[in-house]
Amino acid sequence: MTELLAATQAWFARIDSDNSKSIDPQELRAEFIRLSLQTSEADNMMTFYDTNGDKILDAKEFAAALIDILDNSIPGFQVFFSSP
Ligand SMILES: [Ca+2]
Numbered sequence: 001m002t003e004l005l006a007a008t009q010a011w012f013a014r015i016d017s018d019n020s021k022s023i024d025p026q027e028l029r030a031e032f033i034r035l036s037l038q039t040s041e042a043d044n045m046m047t048f049y050d051t052n053g054d055k056i057l058d059a060k061e062f063a064a065a066l067i068d069i070l071d072n073s074i075p076g077f078q079v080f081f082s083s084p
Pocket of ligand 1: 050051052053054055056057058061
């Protein structure tokens with residue numbers, strides 16, 4: 001679990017390209033493009049996991065999203081954790 005949290009934090013920092021300590025829709029779309037995923041999926045992820053409705057994902061929401069996604073074993077999403 002520690003490794004999973006470290007991976008989550010590292011990935012969060014990589015997506016957060018302006019270092020604002022939050023992920024905005026543009027940053028999330030950019031990461032999905034990098035992973036050859038659809039930007040519409042990025043928007044869906046943002047909508048679904050932005051639990052406080054401020055249009056960004058903070059570290060807590062992001063970690064909760066990944067745990068939920070892995071827990072549901074959505075095909076394709078595990079690729080995030082095998083990225084360098
Ligand atoms: Ca939010």
